[in-house]
Amino acid sequence: MKNIEEYCKDKNIKLTPVRHKVLELLQNEKSGLGAYRILDLLREAGFNSQPPVAYRALDFLVEHGFVHKIESQNSFVACTDPGVHHSPVFMICKKCESVSEAPTFETASNISDALMATGFNVEQTIIEAEGVCSTCSEQ
Amino acid sequence: MKNIEEYCKDKNIKLTPVRHKVLELLQNEKSGLGAYRILDLLREAGFNSQPPVAYRALDFLVEHGFVHKIESQNSFVACTDPGVHHSPVFMICKKCESVSEAPTFETASNISDALMATGFNVEQTIIEAEGVCSTCSEQ
């Protein structure tokens, strides 16, 4: 969080209270949070709680790479490596519902390369793996 | 389609009229279709048009691998290789909106392997690439 605050100050990006709060909420969660769950938590924290409030904050955070959207869940998670451009790969545990970002693999960019070779010009990849995390597997 | 019809007959899977129609609609489209767009098309074709009708048909088709869901669009596309178990990789063109299924790459299963190596037990992968297709790139 400190890093992000500095990054924003440096780049003159406005991490306003509501944006800061949403980011904080996401950083405190291992699972993805839906926009309306975030909205509830904002309300509890004393913020205005109309849907656009949450969606705007999320748009901002996603746009700046501080948060990722998990497409298969319509949920959001904090980025574990903000500021560094990357193609995230997510591991979604169906037992404990944790969502974790895999350390960047060559294989992620290999997919892009393979698709590029077919003539398709990749701009962004969405990669989400569903399964059981190591902790849950051990039990 | 013929193949799927035979496959269903063989396995005693019921490809009812509404399911058949939804599959046909998707096979005639290069883009993904949303459930409510499908619903409209069903209505035009004289079918009952309440939401559960479309969702049930889609659930069935997805379950049997005849159709895939495009998570980043909440849309659906016909599978280009039905009956064969695979981890699809989609290429989504943001110009012409076409969605095409990439020929199966080693790299898709490499991702699984790499994640498995970290202890995460992959059961399913969702891989969607956004960009510009070869046809649109040439223009």
Add this chain to the structure above:
DNA sequence: AAACCTCATGATATAATATAACATTACATA
């Protein structure tokens, strides 16, 4: 044939996710 089971469909309502549109405020700076 009657009773029964299972799966599919019909029908209504509502939940969950997301955005459009326009008004207002806050702050930087010309």
Add this chain to the structure above:
DNA sequence: TATGTAATGTTATATTATATCATGAGGTTT
């Protein structure tokens, strides 16, 4: 001060998806 830009407030509505209970269609058992 006034003017521009970005952020926030506010209301309404669009879009996507599911819960629930009723009805029907087709086999299977007795």
